[in-house]
Amino acid sequence: MSEGNNEQKRGKVPIARKIHLKSLMLANAAKKLEKEKNERDIERNRVLKDTVPQLNTSSLSVQELQNMCKQFQQTIDGVDAERYDVEAKVSKNRNEIESLTQKVLDLKGKFKRPTLRRVRVSADEMLGALAETTYKTSLDLRSNLKSVKKEDEKEHKQAEVHDWRKNVEAMSGMEGRKKKFDSGAPPQ
Missing domain, CATH: 1.20.5 (Single alpha-helices involved in coiled-coils or other helix-helix interfaces)
Incomplete structure (x- = not known):
């Protein structure tokens, strides 16, 4: 019997304690988010340093700067074209996967059932919905x-x-x- 009493005592947590634990958890989560953000910024800066060399534009003439801008524009156009191609492939694959899963479900004879939510409706509202009217009907x-x-x-x-x-x-x-x-x- 003493074990049952101990379990009951452990199960009861005062509201102040719950609030304190919740605030500690939120503070810990905020610290982790800040740390992740800093790590992402450091990683992004490192990748940019590796992939994009430093440009010294002060010693270049106007014609050289224009040529450099044209090269950058061509590079950007190429990257955009690749991105568009990849997005098109991804959407095509996604549609194909959906159609194949639908075919598999049709062959199995099992269909996906949508998740239903409980809705509290009064009797008057149900009658109104069934009759498709906006006025209230009496019971x-x-x-x-x-x-x-x-x-x-x-x-x-x-x-x-x-x-x-x-x-x-x-x-x-x-x-x-x-x-x-x-x-x-x-x-x-």
């Missing part, structure tokens, strides 16, 4: 349906009763049957 749908249904039944019964009483004499005999046949109403 009391049964009472609305019943009231509409009762009104429709009353109107329907009144219309039948009214038509029946009006047409009793007109529908009697052979002429009435002929009228029903012509109007498309089923005989009674």
Whole structure:
């Protein structure tokens, strides 16, 4: 039992301690980022010294400076062309890889499922999304349906009763049957 109590005591870390540890971790991360940045700068300077020689432009004439600029421009154009070619190859390879992976998935019969996120939606919002409407619908749908249904039944019964009483004499005999046949109403 004493081991269980020790584990419980170790598990509880005061908020002040958590904040202190977090600030120490952030400070350590900031130091490492600064160190990485300095190392990258040193490496970049070293590579530039190795690849680009120092130029003494004070002793050169205008014509020599113009020739040097033209050479630099040609070099830049060549590098840009190479960069464009490499980017084109990379994008072509990437598209080919995607199409091949899609073919493999099709052959296996397994498809990638997108990662779904949980979204909290109220019942009104769900009904609105399902109905694709912007207004809020009430959840009391049964009472609305019943009231509409009762009104429709009353109107329907009144219309039948009214038509029946009006047409009793007109529908009697052979002429009435002929009228029903012509109007498309089923005989009674």
